[in-house]
Amino acid sequence: MNEKDYSENLKIYLPPQTADIIAKWMVNLALRITLWKNRKTKLGDFRSPRKPGEKAAISVNVSLNPYAFLITIVHEIAHAHIYKIYGRKVKPHGIEWKDEYRKRMLVFLNNRIFPDDLEREIAHHLKNPKASASADLNLEKLLRNYNVSKIKPTFIDDLKVGDVFIVQGGRQFIKGEKIRTRHKCVERGTNRVYLISGLMECVNLLA
Ligand SMILES: [Zn+2]
Structure with missing residues (x-):
């Protein structure tokens, strides 16, 4: 898929004005993506190529609300980037991954795509990102407010x-x-x- 295809396919899951950037990163890293309909066990994951010539792949759960989907896909894209540079020489959620994840999340913070309460919490979360957004309880709680079933309609x-x-x-x-x-x-x-x-x-x- 090219950038335009990725952007069209992903934009229904993402907050407004974010799909083009994500699509560009996907293409630059030659990443494949699998969208899971309702996987309960995890929000997303990264899979390195199993054999030469195979593309690295990420998967993301589409039942996430758009903000959680964005945070999850950036998390996995940062894994793909780190894998491309270091292979297995560094820890999956080590300092290299944290820096890369932070750098990419800041693009969206600077573009003001998050509501104010989430923006403040994400800025705080980026000081020392955890291995998953659900390990960061304050962020996880706030993100849940944006699930359609939970929010005051x-x-x-x-x-x-x-x-x-x-x-x-x-x-x-x-x-x-x-x-x-x-x-x-x-x-x-x-x-x-x-x-x-x-x-x-x-x-x-x-x-
Ligand atoms: Zn991870």
């Missing part, structure tokens, strides 16, 4: 035209004009248009 009626929102099940849409009681919304990734009731519950993602 907003109604689509309350959003502005152009806002990006996520609904139960993880699909993302961009809100469009109102047609009587419904809103013309475009699904991110497929670009299909849906008429969605203003009373549907959703979580607003930063546009």
Whole structure:
């Protein structure tokens, strides 16, 4: 897949304005990706090539909310980068990995893609990243607030035209004009248009 394909495929799982950067990193590292529908045991992983000529691969759980998905994919991409440079000579979550993960996460912090509360917690988390976001309890707790089932819902009626929102099940849409009681919304990734009731519950993602 090229950058454009990766970006189109991944953007339904990622916060707005992050897919192009992730796609570029994937292509630069010649990475393959597997998306798991509902794996409970882990959020993601990195697999080094098993034989010459095979590509390194990462996998990420798509049941994660977009912010958790982003943090997980950056975590795995940092593993791929470190593996490419050092092979197995360094620890998986050692200083080299921490530096690489931090550097890549800072791109998104600097682009202000996180809500304020998450941004503060991630800045703190990056001082000494743990082996997984779920090992960082404060971050894990805050991230859970962005699961659609956990958050106090907003109604689509309350959003502005152009806002990006996520609904139960993880699909993302961009809100469009109102047609009587419904809103013309475009699904991110497929670009299909849906008429969605203003009373549907959703979580607003930063546009
Ligand atoms: Zn790891």
